Amino acid sequence: MKFHYKPILMTAVTAAMAITACAAPAPQAANYPSKNLTILAPANPGGGWDQTSRLMQKTLSEEKIVSVPVEVVNKGGAAGTIGLAEFVTKNKGDTHTIMTMGGVMVGGIHLNKSPVNLKETVPLARLTGEYSVIAVPANSKFTTLKELMDAYKADPKSVVWGGGSAGGTDHVLIGLLSKAVGVSGDKINYVGYAGGGEAIAAVIGGQVTAGVSGFTEWSEQVKAGKMRFLAISSEKKLPGDSTPTIKEAGYDVTISNWRGVVAAPGTDAATQKAMIDMLSKMRESKSWKEALVKNNWDDLFLTGEAYGKFIESEDKVFKDVLTTIGVLK
């Protein structure tokens, strides 16, 4: 009988950190990182940022990209802005702590009137992203995004949108689409649910006219014939999937729920480069690529200055749209 003693033992003590801390040290040419590396996940365990952080921890250690122990620390709450506030103040000048973040935080900074923002951090890399889909129940009369948007334009209140909490990526996508067809923000009838999972029932039960969520979150519902995807928010069709993009339907709108990492304020250019090199190696590794496929995350790797510019442009988009849809006043 083959028992997996290690997981059993670890499980019993729930010492999640211990495993990676035990990884054997490997010879390393570069001198970064020179001491224990901490990844700050600005979310409670379980969510996307936590999963990304733990995947980074696992890949960096197991692929022997770094020879020091890597630790994940959770500091959740308020769309990551609580973690951000701590990172910007307490970790200033700390070159051995990096923080996971993403589009949700960019929106959250405005939404929560956060006193600190991402400009104070040093951009490292955008890593992954998930695209959003617009879906209707299988028995809906709408078969294309154009039909739905035409009905919406004619009578905005006749379309009830369902998705994640107000002000999040899902809501922002509806805001962008409304703008594209000239429906003003105060006419949007948007119903917020605690997440894509909770919204499934509202869509397949026909409670809402159409719903927005991450592609993978709902793809099984489509395979089972309960839902129909009208469009996806990516630039191009996803490989192996026939869902047309929003652009193909004639609306110039793209959006992704992207995630990335930043370094603390005060990180010098040389260290920033060493950090980016470390993340590039991670992204090239086999286990990172496999994990991306498993989680259905797209590789959106973009580093340094280009990434910083991207954060700025996202910031502008979020601010504009959140104001239009009436979330920001």
Place this chain on the structure above:
Amino acid sequence: MDIFSNLIAGFGTALTPENLLFGLIGVVLGTAIGVLPGIGPALTISLLLPLTFGLNPTSAFIMFGGIYYGAMYGGSTTSILVKTPGESASVVTALEGYEMARRGRGGAALATAAIGSFVAGTIATIGLMLLARVLADFAVLIGAPEYFGIMLLALTAVTGLGGDSAPKAMFATVLGLGISMIGIDLQTGQARFTFGVPELLNGVEVVAAAVGLFAVGEVLWNAGTGKNSQDEVIKTIGTLMMNRDEWRRSIPSWIRGSILGFIVGVLPGAGATVATFLSYNLEKRSSKTPEEFGKGSIEGVAGPEAANNAAAGGAMVPLLALGIPGSGTTAVMLAALQQYGLNPGPLFFDKNPTLVWGLIASLYIGNLLLLILNLPLVGLWVKMLDIPKPLLFSGILMFALVGVLAQNGGTVDMLILIALGLIAFFMTRHGIPIAPAILGVVMGPLVEQEFRRALSIGRGDPTIFFQRPMAAAMLALCVIAVLVPIIASRRKKSA
């Protein structure tokens, strides 16, 4: 029959020594974290996720199932003995359970909770096995107007929690509703009652509120009134286990609680906590001795304890049959399935029969393990009450604070806990009941969000609540629930 051959194959999967071991680890771990306030099954499973990569999915899920049920049980132990609910579904248990413990029937309360959980688990497993697909299709037809009716009905339980003074109960309820609205509003994204404190943006968690108001309040009250510990030593009266009368009263409650809990658990928008309040309400209304409620009624423990376990089983229906998570824990289990490249959805049963039926069988085995583990331990748990009061209470305070600290690592949460304890202290001092405030915290966001969702879905037309037969029926029940006690008391007075 197809289902039975599948289930037998499922037991075959679950009963390998390796999987049994994981099931055992799961229930032990689950019981332990259920005892700690703040650390719930959702958090535990998500922390364990990276460690279970190397396991095959069946073993991992057998362990997760054990954690889920174990937490449901562990949470009730501390609820009963020291009024410290370990998770939100055992908040109601503290109401009657703690009073029973004070009367010296703590052993019986623990026993009825354990056996009730087992009975409920059995009924829920059978329900899951036979009705999963039918119920899943029914569950998605329930929309916001119906949920609003269900939530409002649960909120009418307040008429049973009020004690003697209706205005005081109303005050407590409104206070609870106010606390529940702290944080970012889901429908508009606006911050409410946060006073610029970022930690308040996420709101006050149900468990933190319950532990603060119940446990910390109780500790402060005992310390503040300075009662000599000798006065209130709780001694076991009669048998440790349930006596004949307690058995007779528990059995119908278990069955009612199980059926109610299972049905509510199946609805993805409701969940185990709502089920416990509805069950408490039902028990009080069907009891021959409603005046005992609030003073340690065994029905008030048996019903909700059965309901929360049955709801945990019921929540597996939308998860496995549709891929819809109905609670925080099932949401994490969904994430876990996705890590294995398994996407639960309407085709999940057909594509992964081994895993699904193995999981169903292991849930059942988990229940049995819990009963075997916990019944002999009842005597040991009750001994906890022999600890001198000052030590016991400082211990509770420490556990409560460590629990919230472990969850988020922030001092603000601990301050919130203490503030709530102080509020509870003054409420007790002025004879204001605590339980309605907790009911307000639990039900507030649910009632409010569903109400506003329903209005959005109805394009602003309030008649949506009466156009849909089930919603209308629920609201009619609410009216009856509120009016009947008033009319009854008027009659009594005039007679």
